[in-house]
Amino acid sequence: MKIESLNNPHVKEWCKLKEKKYRDQEGLFLIEGEHLILEASKKGVVKKILSSSIEVDADFYVTEAIMKKISSQKSIPKRIAVCEKLKEEKIKNRLLVLDAIQDPGNLGTMIRSAVAFGFTDIILSLDTVDLYNEKTIRASEGMLFHINFVKIDLNDFLKQIKKDYQILATDVKSGKKISRIVKKENVALLIGNEGQGLKEELKKQATDFVKIPMQENCESLNAGVAAGILMYEMSDLNA
Amino acid sequence: MKIESLNNPHVKEWCKLKEKKYRDQEGLFLIEGEHLILEASKKGVVKKILSSSIEVDADFYVTEAIMKKISSQKSIPKRIAVCEKLKEEKIKNRLLVLDAIQDPGNLGTMIRSAVAFGFTDIILSLDTVDLYNEKTIRASEGMLFHINFVKIDLNDFLKQIKKDYQILATDVKSGKKISRIVKKENVALLIGNEGQGLKEELKKQATDFVKIPMQENCESLNAGVAAGILMYEMSDLNA
Missing domain, CATH: 3.30.1330.30 (Ribosomal protein L30/S12)
Structure with a gap:
């Protein structure tokens, strides 16, 4: 036509x-x-x-x-x-859980890293930037078609999966080095908003706290980079 | 006034x-x-x-x-x-060498990661986006004031440092896993342009090729994430 x-x-x-x-x-x-x-x-x-x-x-x-x-x-x-739009499927064993990510480029970058490091599902909080934003899609380099997405209230979701999944959150003070964590078969990695970090109520659902060791003069990494390093360390391909 | x-x-x-x-x-x-x-x-x-x-x-x-x-x-x-503008100082022992990075946000993110992981200097090719672009400065979160920058022709520069430095470049096919590389005291990490990768003539100056292991359905990572993971693995803080 x-x-x-x-x-x-x-x-x-x-x-x-x-x-x-x-x-x-x-x-x-x-x-x-x-x-x-x-x-x-x-x-x-x-x-x-x-x-x-x-x-x-x-x-x-x-x-x-x-x-x-x-x-x-x-x-x-x-x-x-x-x-x-992609249909939501049943979740598997390696979850990236994103709380209120605001930058579409960051979301796309995290999707790309999640696929690279063998994650099976990405769980998006209700206030995360739209998956179908053109900048998200572009930054994902097409990797959004290789992973399952679920959009849900994270508090409810984490309560639901808690007994079956190891839930990792970052804590720059009390966290264990991510390279030292013994990963379980079912694992969920929580990543918080770029500026505010993870909401307190979600942090309470974590079963393990981890950190990326850094020099003292640097307070934090870009959210996409931090998520990338954590997922890299959680990948089975490194051994 | x-x-x-x-x-x-x-x-x-x-x-x-x-x-x-x-x-x-x-x-x-x-x-x-x-x-x-x-x-x-x-x-x-x-x-x-x-x-x-x-x-x-x-x-x-x-x-x-x-x-x-x-x-x-x-x-x-x-x-x-x-x-x-920042004055160029004498280079030290851990260099991030950037070839034609075009996105100011990516450059800022890499500066932030370089400081986090104890890099001492960032070497910028003549065609890299301006360090003083407001987006670069913002994405660096102020970390540009914690590291030394040198802007120079990279081909000349690498020839000059080659006998004293281990020069790492990425190669997804023939590279060794970055976690397995024995790092020397003086080391330079080469990162190429977001789309084109590293120029062939610069690749020739590398002494070691490394890779980040990834699932097969994912061809590459965001340049800022890849640089972050490589620098993380090269950091002394992980041991």
Whole structure:
């Protein structure tokens, strides 16, 4: 199908997906570029593909002006896809639990590290930045299609899993070095908000406190880096 | 001194420092907020302080409109300082060598991790993003005042240090696990551009190749995270 008018109802609908409100309402989101479309196709969530080039496969052939209007990037991609949101699956044994992460780039980076280090699930607090934000998707480098996401009230969630999972939280003072922790089969790593850290009520649910040893003149690491180092140490690939 | 006009020559001069060209020309840069000003003061590089509040110490008391014009942040800080650029010092024994890092946030994050893990110097290629970019400074959380920077042609630099330093570069295929590397007293870690990786000519100068073990479905990590994990493993604090 060919579309040439910026006022076409489809175009308006796709543009709206740049806002969280409409993504939630429709259960859809946008991805841009070949790498992401390939990963999303493997996962089976691609609904429609748009392109301004008749040389590639697409459901809708649109003008460059339309691509530009829908795209969030500086240079327009070859193809944009409308995808269905990922379905929540049953959690497995290695969980990254994120409390109120606010920066979409940080969230994307953590998704990428979680897949790299063999985590099975990412649990997002209700106040974490939207998984389907275009910056999150971009920073994840397509890795969001390789892991299960659950969005839930973390307090309830942690109470529920506590008897079956080791729950690690960071504490720069009383924490044990992460390299010294004996990891159990079922493990959940809690990471807090970039500025505020982990909420006190969630910290209370931890079964073990860990830290990354640092020089004294440095108080903390970037949240994405800290999460990356902790997950790296928890990976089985290092032995 | 009190300034009320947006057209005051001082105001124009300070605003220009938001551009790299003028920072280079004047040898000056801007920092915002109390934490950064404290760190810069300890380092002795603060030249002038501006504020719109007469309740704090400053050299120039300006209007809120002027603060807003000079500031790069959404909410204006209590104070802004004009600082002298950092002087290059003689390099010591633990070097982070950055080739063409383009994202100022990534650079700031790496500075923060380098200080955390006891690195002594950061060597910047001539095409690395500006150290004095406001996003770099903000992401470094003031840690740029705790480490020595040298900006230099990396090819020349590596040839020069090669006989005295172990030079580590990453290679996902042939690299040894970073946790298994025997670190020497003098060591330099090479990190390449976010998209392109390390330039071939620089890779040739490496004495050891290392890797971070990852699951197969993940090709790479965010550059800041990868650098963080490598520096963490090279730190003496982990033992």
